[in-house]
Amino acid sequence: MIEARSFFEDEVLSTMPSQPGPEGNKTPLWDQAKMVKISLGDALVVPIKYEKPQGIKAEGEKTFRDLQKSSYLLIYKDKNKNMQAEWVSLAPMGEKKNDKFVGIISVHEWNGKPKHAFAFNQNGNIALMQETNVFFRKASMRNSVLCYKVDYTYVDIRRDENGLYDVEVIGYTRTNCITIDDYNEPNYEDFEYNFGAVSGYNGIGPYEYSDKIDCAGFPGGTAIFSTECQQCIGGKTGIDKCPTDSLKKIMKPKNDCLTDPQNTMLNNTFNQYLYEGNNEYWKCLRNFIYKKIESSGIKIGVCLDPTITDNGAYRPSQKNILLPNEFTLSSSSLFGHEFFHVYQDAHYPGGTSQYSYTGNPNLEFEQALFKDIINGGFPTSAMGNGVSTQLQDEYETWIKSITNNFTIKPLQFSDLKGKYNYFLEQFYQNGPYNRRGAINYNLRPDALFSIFTNSNCNFEH
Amino acid sequence: MKKINSNTKCLLITATLVLMQLLGFAQTKLTDLKDGSINKALNYSYQIKKTIKYIEIDNINNKFTNIKPNSPGLYGQVLTKPDIVIDMEKISKICAKHISTKQLEILTVGTKYTGLRIIIRTDIYGNTLEIGFFTEQNSILTLNQLEKIENELMTTKLISMKPEILPLLEGSNFWQIRPKFYYEDLLKVKVEMEASKP
Numbered sequence: 210m211i212e213a214r215s216f217f218e219d220e221v222l223s224t225m226p227s228q229p230g231p232e233g234n235k236t237p238l239w240d241q242a243k244m245v246k247i248s249l250g251d252a253l254v255v256p257i258k259y260e261k262p263q264g265i266k267a268e269g270e271k272t273f274r275d276l277q278k279s280s281y282l283l284i285y286k287d288k289n290k291n292m293q294a295e296w297v298s299l300a301p302m303g304e305k306k307n308d309k310f311v312g313i314i315s316v317h318e319w320n321g322k323p324k325h326a327f328a329f330n331q332n333g334n335i336a337l338m339q340e341t342n343v344f345f346r347k348a349s350m351r352n353s354v355l356c357y358k359v360d361y362t363y364v365d366i367r368r369d370e371n372g373l374y375d376v377e378v379i380g381y382t383r384t385n386c387i388t389i390d391d392y393n394e395p396n397y398e399d400f401e402y403n404f405g406a407v408s409g410y411n412g413i414g415p416y417e418y419s420d421k422i423d424c425a426g427f428p429g430g431t432a433i434f435s436t437e438c439q440q441c442i443g444g445k446t447g448i449d450k451c452p453t454d455s456l457k458k459i460m461k462p463k464n465d466c467l468t469d470p471q472n473t474m475l476n477n478t479f480n481q482y483l484y485e486g487n488n489e490y491w492k493c494l495r496n497f498i499y500k501k502i503e504s505s506g507i508k509i510g511v512c513l514d515p516t517i518t519d520n521g522a523y524r525p526s527q528k529n530i531l532l533p534n535e536f537t538l539s540s541s542s543l544f545g546h547e548f549f550h551v552y553q554d555a556h557y558p559g560g561t562s563q564y565s566y567t568g569n570p571n572l573e574f575e576q577a578l579f580k581d582i583i584n585g586g587f588p589t590s591a592m593g594n595g596v597s598t599q600l601q602d603e604y605e606t607w608i609k610s611i612t613n614n615f616t617i618k619p620l621q622f623s624d625l626k627g628k629y630n631y632f633l634e635q636f637y638q639n640g641p642y643n644r645r646g647a648i649n650y651n652l653r654p655d656a657l658f659s660i661f662t663n664s665n666c667n668f669e670h
Numbered sequence: 671m672k673k674i675n676s677n678t679k680c681l682l683i684t685a686t687l688v689l690m691q692l693l694g695f696a697q698t699k700l701t702d703l704k705d706g707s708i709n710k711a712l713n714y715s716y717q718i719k720k721t722i723k724y725i726e727i728d729n730i731n732n733k734f735t736n737i738k739p740n741s742p743g744l745y746g747q748v749l750t751k752p753d754i755v756i757d758m759e760k761i762s763k764i765c766a767k768h769i770s771t772k773q774l775e776i777l778t779v780g781t782k783y784t785g786l787r788i789i790i791r792t793d794i795y796g797n798t799l800e801i802g803f804f805t806e807q808n809s810i811l812t813l814n815q816l817e818k819i820e821n822e823l824m825t826t827k828l829i830s831m832k833p834e835i836l837p838l839l840e841g842s843n844f845w846q847i848r849p850k851f852y853y854e855d856l857l858k859v860k861v862e863m864e865a866s867k868p
Contacts, residue, residue: 485752519745520838536837542753580750587849588750594739594846598787598804599724601848606783 213253213284214239216292221319233260235296235319237282252285257296267300267313274301282319294319455483458503461528466512467538474538475511481541482548493666494583495545498552505555513538523550525562549576556656569646570637575654577636581608582657585615591632596639604632615668618661622653629654700725700809700816711813714820720807727803727816734791734800734844741842753835754796756849757828761788764826765851766859768818773810774860777853785852786811788823792847794839796829804848 217237235257242255256277263276280298287293296319301312315326456479467475483495502509507528514522514531521543522531530547532538553572554561564572577591581604584590592604607628611619619625630650637648703709705720708730717735719726728735765786766774777784786809789802801820805811829847831839839845 488752520743540834540838542749542835584751588754588756588847590750593749594741594744598726598789598848599721602724602787602804602850605850609783 210239210242210244210253213292217282217284217294217319220292221294235259235282252283255282255284257282265298265300295324296321455479455499455503459499459507459509461508461510464510464512466510471513471535471538474535478539478541478544482545485541490666490668491583494660494664497660497664497666498548502548502551502555507551507555509551511538521547523547523554525550525554525560525565528554546576549579552660553656556659564646564649564652566646568649568652570640570648571633571652571654573640573645574633574636575657578608578632578654579657579660582612582615582618591636592639596635600635600639604635607632618668620658620662622658625654697812697814700727700805700811700813701807703813709813711817714817716813716816723807725805725807725809727805727813728789729800729802729820732791732800732802734846735802737843739791739842739844739846741839741845743838743840743842749831749835749838753832754847755830755832756790756847757826758849758851760826761823761828761849762851762856762859763863764822765819766856766863768815768822769811769856769860771857771860771864774853774857776810778857781806781853783852785850785856787848787850788819790823790828790847790849792829792845794831794836794842794845796827796831796845798824798826798828799844800824 236259237255238258239255242253245252245254257280259277265274265276265279276298279300280296283293283295283297285293296317298315298317299312300315313326313328316324318324456476464472483499484492510527510529512529512531513534515533517531517533520533520537520540523529524531528551530544530551532543532547537543550561550572553575557564561568561572574591577589580590587605589601589605589608592601607626609615611625622629630648633648698709700718703718703720703725705718707718708715709718710716715730716727717730719728765788769786784806787804789804791799791802793799801823803816803820
């Protein structure tokens with residue numbers, strides 16, 4: 210609370226002096242402040258005393274409600290860890306319905322500048338209104354009116370005369386206005402003071418709106434801010450659980466070749482690798498690869514090394530992934546490539562150091578073949594941009610054939626229909642790998658077979 | 671009615687034959703075109719390269735037909751999904767639009783994994799620079815059809831690159847993507863297109 214109050218008094222009041230509206234000067238009642246949990250973490254809710262008692266009402270409402278009981282100062286840290294101070298006002302609408310707040314929550318900066326507002330309807334739908342939606346604003350010593358124009362869409366489903374469904378997407382625009390006016394107007398209606406209600410119409414409704422807007426910024430979203438990993442997870446973030454922990458489990462205890470910002474970058478890249486995209490098949494396979502590395506006990510380091518002449522390398526003898534620069538550190542594709550090599554190191558008895566020369570092209574081709582099978586065969590990683598179209602066609606036809614058009618997975622060497630070594634040689638001759646090592650004809654792609662055999666992930670392209 | 675004399679008749683027959691030959695040439699099946707030949711279609715001329723198994727067809731105005739793509743920033747790595755997004759559905763529909771159902775039925779009989787490979791050459795942002803074709807040597811498609819497909823593909827956004835990977839593509843002379851459209855898949859698309867016609 211001390212930190213929040215200092216921030217408010219030192220930074221908010223000094224940089225944004227209050228410009229009184231009809232409510233006059235606002236005074237935070239610090240002795241009545243209370244800490245609450247919002248989706249971004251801890252927040253301080255502070256009641257406000259107004260110099261001139263005012264009422265607030267939403268558009269279409271007949272009665273005003275006591276502004277002092279319907280508003281508060283909210284201080285919290287946003288997802289970038291910056292302190293925020295907001296003047297939050299609640300304007301309920303309509304009849305009391307199932308403890309749901311129905312109405313408008315408007316958020317202003319302390320000096321009265323509108324930030325945004327949220328309209329909640331009876332179905333629990335939420336519309337976000339930003340400053341760009343403001344089309345009417347009037348503030349005087351007597352009253353203030355703020356109006357937002359919001360575009361809504363809804364889907365209308367109805368049957369035609371033949372009983373067939375007809376679906377129409379309808380868009381419409383409506384306005385939402387909030388008025389603050391004199392407390393002593395005759396149509397003022399008092400209501401039960403219930404400042405502490407977490408949600409519900411009883412009294413003033415939700416005393417903080419953040420439970421309606423998740424930490425990823427989605428109205429009605431379910432993402433939560435994890436204090437443990439200091440990240441917004443779940444909901445529509447694409448991140449299901451605290452990724453930092455997952456990475457920690459497979460990292461060397463001391464990975465001191467990255468700076469703190471670079472470590473953050475690595476965390477983000479790892480998140481993307483594990484959770485990015487909508488392809489559940491890829492996510493399932495990546496998760497399997499991760500779990501296998503974790504259970505193998507291998508601990509890796511990730512370092513930047515500008516001297517490597519590639520977009521990435523895995524050094525099995527040191528268990529280090531080397532990336533040449535921050536750009537490659539932030540690429541989940543490049544990380545995924547090297548992470549597969551870590552899996553190979555964990556899978557092959559004795560690790561992959563023994564294949565640093567003879568067998569190196571095998572490891573690279575296995576990685577590319579794995580990617581091509583799970584990608585649905587195109588664009589191919591092993592026979593890409595530079596090879597002849599004929600070779601590309603032969604290779605893609607082979608992949609279709611060994612997967613029976615992506616309905617089965619190769620589980621043993623005989624499933625590769627006798628052509629593995631041919632394409633390994635083509636890969637070696639046409640790729641960048643002919644300058645590295647030699648083919649090991651005794652090394653079969655067992656790491657790839659083990660993933661397909663044990664992962665239980667279903668094809669999805 | 672005035673009688674046509676024998677000289678005029680001869681001239682008319684010759685002119686008709688020449689016209690038929692010119693029109694028919696572009697209607698010649700790809701399988702009948704000669705390796706190394708240049709053949710006119712509706713508006714463009716196409717160069718033909720043949721091997722025992724395949725035929726490669728490129729507009730003679732294409733600049734990168736014989737140039738190998740080079741992306742030094744990739745160190746030989748190949749970009750795939752999800753770094754590159756190809757609108758396969760859109761391309762399928764364009765191909766299916768210009769190939770008849772009967773042709774597709776013939777092309778799918780007794781064969782597996784045969785199809786039309788579109789060679790899309792783009793700049794690093796995925797903007798199409800030129801189009802080429804590659805298919806099995808025994809194709810019954812015609813140059814006129816390929817020209818129509820090319821024209822439509824050239825005016826359609828086909829490829830998008832993830833912005834994050836653009837630094838890797840810097841220094842590239844061009845980027846080449848060669849998706850194959852299998853005839854059995856195109857036949858399904860064609861049937862759907864026909865069924866959805868009012």
